[in-house]
Structure formats: structure tokens, C-alpha cells
Amino acid sequence: MTTPLNPILSVTPVQRGLLSRTVATTPDVAVVYSTGAGQAVYLGGRPLTWKEQTFSQYRTRYDVDTSDHRRTVELRSSPLPSRGDYYFFIATVDVAFRVHDPAEVVRRNIRDTLPVVYGFLKNQLRGITRGFDIEQSTEAEEAARRRFAGPVTLPEGITLFEVSPRLLPDAEASRYLQGRVASARRLESNVDQHRVNVQEAMQQGELDRMQQMARIQAVQLDLNALGGQELTARQMAQRHLATHPHDTERVMALLMQHELAMIERQDGQAHQATELFKFLAQNGTFQPGDMEHLVSPLLRQMGAAPAPAAIPATAWTQPPVLPSTPAPGAPPVVPVQGKPPAVVLEQNPETKVWTPADGVQPIYLVVDESAEVTPYIGDLSNGVHLLHEALLRADDVASAIRLGVLGFADELATRRPLEPIMAGAQSPWFAPRGTADYAITFEKLMDVIDQDIPLLKEQQPKVLRPTVYLISGSDAADGVWSGPYQRLTDRGSHRYAPNIVSCGFGAASPALITRIATDPRLGYMMAAGVDVHDALAKYWQSLAKYILSSGRALISGRGEVTYQPPAGFVLARELV
Numbered sequence: 001m002t003t004p005l006n007p008i009l010s011v012t013p014v015q016r017g018l019l020s021r022t023v024a025t026t027p028d029v030a031v032v033y034s035t036g037a038g039q040a041v042y043l044g045g046r047p048l049t050w051k052e053q054t055f056s057q058y059r060t061r062y063d064v065d066t067s068d069h070r071r072t073v074e075l076r077s078s079p080l081p082s083r084g085d086y087y088f089f090i091a092t093v094d095v096a097f098r099v100h101d102p103a104e105v106v107r108r109n110i111r112d113t114l115p116v117v118y119g120f121l122k123n124q125l126r127g128i129t130r131g132f133d134i135e136q137s138t139e140a141e142e143a144a145r146r147r148f149a150g151p152v153t154l155p156e157g158i159t160l161f162e163v164s165p166r167l168l169p170d171a172e173a174s175r176y177l178q179g180r181v182a183s184a185r186r187l188e189s190n191v192d193q194h195r196v197n198v199q200e201a202m203q204q205g206e207l208d209r210m211q212q213m214a215r216i217q218a219v220q221l222d223l224n225a226l227g228g229q230e231l232t233a234r235q236m237a238q239r240h241l242a243t244h245p246h247d248t249e250r251v252m253a254l255l256m257q258h259e260l261a262m263i264e265r266q267d268g269q270a271h272q273a274t275e276l277f278k279f280l281a282q283n284g285t286f287q288p289g290d291m292e293h294l295v296s297p298l299l300r301q302m303g304a305a306p307a308p309a310a311i312p313a314t315a316w317t318q319p320p321v322l323p324s325t326p327a328p329g330a331p332p333v334v335p336v337q338g339k340p341p342a343v344v345l346e347q348n349p350e351t352k353v354w355t356p357a358d359g360v361q362p363i364y365l366v367v368d369e370s371a372e373v374t375p376y377i378g379d380l381s382n383g384v385h386l387l388h389e390a391l392l393r394a395d396d397v398a399s400a401i402r403l404g405v406l407g408f409a410d411e412l413a414t415r416r417p418l419e420p421i422m423a424g425a426q427s428p429w430f431a432p433r434g435t436a437d438y439a440i441t442f443e444k445l446m447d448v449i450d451q452d453i454p455l456l457k458e459q460q461p462k463v464l465r466p467t468v469y470l471i472s473g474s475d476a477a478d479g480v481w482s483g484p485y486q487r488l489t490d491r492g493s494h495r496y497a498p499n500i501v502s503c504g505f506g507a508a509s510p511a512l513i514t515r516i517a518t519d520p521r522l523g524y525m526m527a528a529g530v531d532v533h534d535a536l537a538k539y540w541q542s543l544a545k546y547i548l549s550s551g552r553a554l555i556s557g558r559g560e561v562t563y564q565p566p567a568g569f570v571l572a573r574e575l576v
Helices: 052-054 101-107 113-129 137-147 172-226 232-245 245-282 288-302 372-395 440-458 482-489 510-515 530-557
Strands: 008-015 029-035 039-042 060-065 067-079 088-099 158-169 359-366 401-408 414-419 467-472 499-504 525-527 569-571
Touching: 008 052, 029 101, 039 101, 060 101, 067 113, 113 137, 113 158, 113 414, 137 158, 158 172, 359 372, 359 414, 359 440, 359 530, 372 401, 401 440, 414 440, 440 482, 467 510, 482 525, 499 510, 510 525, 510 569
Parallel strands: 359 401, 359 467, 467 499, 499 525
Antiparallel strands: 008 060, 029 039, 029 060, 067 088, 088 158, 401 414, 525 569
16 A cells, blocks of 8 residues: 655644744745635745744644655556557556645645646546557657656646656557567468478479479480381380380280281281172172272272281381470460459340440448447448458449448558459458548548549549448547548549548438538438447448449449438438
């Protein structure tokens, strides 16, 4: 338990007799007197003279300690919150203070200066640390030191002339940070190991290719040594046994079976040729003078008689070992990795297929991530995930849309850059943080649009005006966002000024949502009495249907589709 530090050292009545004496004091003690009416009077800290003491109206004397005091306090029972109030800092503070206004101490009857000093430090440090993440203990500590760089006077008559804070994460935050550091180190180690594995795989692949090329070249040399000549079955058997002598018994048996089969085949062909010749001769198909010219080619065609320079009956023509190789210097043919062959889909004869001439619609989803929407952050993340999946399944519309997802709070964060909707892309997510700053949101949104649209126009012949769907659950602290908003939406000065459809829920005010929408008919507010979770689910379903409908209208050339508010939402201007 902390020992109290009472600045009022003593309280004594003023002696008014003729024989009374003045009580002296020391330099670190100031004297304060009070009248019978309770008025405290400070005479520079000196005691009364005998005459003043005898004839004045002062009734009570207070001796007040004005010396310097130094204490070290650890704010463990009152940890200081970091940004978002999820984790806390433990503060150890060296503080030096003194009483500068003894009369005020007496007026306030301060009997312990420590609660006054410690309470002031807690309040000041709490406001500072809430502006920093738990990882930023050093930055928070520097901000606290700057706050107490000079003397600080308290209304209780006490001056803090030296404050030296030291901030460290509490036990839970330390475990969290240690886990992050360990994960980062493990990730870095895995990256390095992956590089080693990739390099080893490349080297092993190179060795395998070299060995394969050596085998291919050896076979090619053998083929070249043959000079292109044809091999008989007996010659092929001899070449095999030269390198595989242990196969002698089996090879000889196979060779004998092959030669017996060839003899039987020749006998069958000769018999067939004889029977055909008899049939043709008996029926007078040709004259005796035609015998030499007709019979010999016919026998060759049937295989019964050899043609001039005939191949021996057991001959076998060597097929090519390898497919034809490209000419020297020509680039090798390499299969394209990761790109599947085009799939031809059946098209509805009434559905028009998108072409670049139809145009591309850039769409930005701007979603509130401030601390005020923390209870609904799961609904927002799940909703954008379902919308992303719905667009992925709409093959006829995906090509006409470029989707970007941004989260706003104290900063604007890109959760998904503006890009086509393709399979394999990661679905965006949101995380609560800070307070909603609409001025920064509109400034950064303008920067994002001015960077994205020119690049998109380089890729596509026709790009439509961007559309922003903003959903907010927090109100604006003041009106400083009007300037950035005007610069963003003014089509006279901003070439890529977007159309903005705004929806509000929770703490968002109808007036704010009405002003954000570029057309009052495009600002919607959740109706009173509606469950927020149900309303957000219907919002995402409605938005997905509208984006698909407008994309199909763009492709078919039917014009714009009227935006219909989701169930549970009404025009915000009706609630203003």
C-alpha cells in the first residue's frame, strides 16, 4: 500500500496573547493563514510578526510542504489501452513534483498529493496511448515524453516538473507480439528453405535433362552408325545379345518362332496367289501374251513373289526413335504453365457475349472498418465474400466488371485492388480499427481512382465512369470532409468523378448518408426497428443482384438499370 504524502504538515491556532511568540519556519515550508470566515491568505510563505499575530484577524496557521518530491509509480492496476482497446500498455513513470500554490492546497484541503498526481498522469497517458497500436510502444513513449517536456501545473496547486514514462505491453499483448515475431521468423525461414528447395529442384532437373540428352545422343549415334540400312530380325537379335548376353536363350527361342511364322506366311501367300491365278486363267480374264506383264506385278502385290531388289522376307524397317527436332537456334516449344485450354461454353442465343467495345464498368466497394462497426465486422466480411462468389459464378458478366474493395477508418486500406473477377483470387476481408475519418477517405479514394482509371483506359478501348458503393455504420465528427468530397465528385474539375451510392446503418446519420450520395435518390438508411445483421445480409444480396443486372444491361446495350434499395432500407433524406 502506498504511504500518503500529506502536504499540510501542521494546523495550529494563531496565538493572540501579549506573551505569545512567533513560530519560525524553514525554506521548504510555506505558511498559510485563514481568517475566522475561512478565507485562506498567503503572505509569501512567511509567518506573522508578533504585532500581526496579536492584532490581525487570522485565526489558524497552516504549514505547507513546498519541497521537491520524487516517486516511481507502476500503473499495473490501471493499464493504458492501445488503439482499439484490445491490448494494453503497462506504464512505469518517474515523476517529480512540488507544491507551487500553498493557499490552493489549503483551500482544497489536500491531505495526500499522490492520488492527485497519479490520477492526472493516468488520464493524460491514456489519451496518448489510445493513438498507437500495441506494437508502437516506443512511439507512444516518445509522445508521452513530448507531452511532459516542460513543467505542468495542476489546478490543485501542484507542479509536475519532471515526468519520465516507460511503456511496455502487458502479458497478453507480449504473448501476441512474441507470436507475431515467431511467425514472421518462421515465415522468413520457410521462404529461405523454399528458395533452397527450388534451387535444388532446378539443379536436379538440369542433371536429369543432361542425362536424358546423353541417352538420346547415344541412341542417335547408334542409328547413325547403321547408315540408315534396314536390319533383319537376326541382325537385331545379334545387336541385342552383344549388350545383353544373359538373354541368349530367350532371344534365340523368339527368333526361331519369328522365322517359322515368316515361312508359314510365305506358304499361305503362295497358295493364295496360285488359286487366284488358276481362277483368272480358267475364266479367260487375260490372254497368254499378257501373262508376263500381269502375273508378276500381281504376285508382288499379294506378297507371293519378290519384286526386283526385294527386301529379304525377314527384313524389318527401323522406325524413327525421336520426333523431328527444331532447327538449330530455333526456340524450344515449352507448354504454357498455369493457363488451361479455352473452354467453349454454350451461350443462350438471346444473351449477347461481352466484347471490349461494350465497355468496362469500374466498381469500388468502400466499407466502414471503424471501431464503431466492430459488432458487425463479420457481417461485412461475409457479405463481400458472398458478393465476390456470386460475381465469380456469373461468367457472362465478369468480363465487363472491374472490382476494387476498400476499407475506411482513420486511413483508407486497399482490401482488393481494381482488377478483373477471376477464379483463384482471394476474397477480401475487413478488420475494425480506429475512428472513421471521412476527409482522409475521400482524399485517398480520389488518389486511388486517378491511379486506376488511366491504367484501365490503356488496356480497354471503352471505360465507363466509376461507381462507388459506400456503406457506413459511423457518423462524421465534423464537416471538414466537405472539401475533399467536393474535389472527388466535381465533374468540372475531376475527370474521373464517380457516381456514389451510399447506405447507412448503426451510428451513421441520415444527413451524412444523404450528403455523401451524388444523387439524393442514391442515399439509403436502415429503417428503424430492423435487425442490423439481417439488414446487412439483404444489402449484400441486393447489391450483388444489381451489379449483375447492370453488367448484363451494359453488354446487351439496354441502358442503365434503376438501383432499388435493399429490403429494410429507406431513402435517407426521408429521415433527415
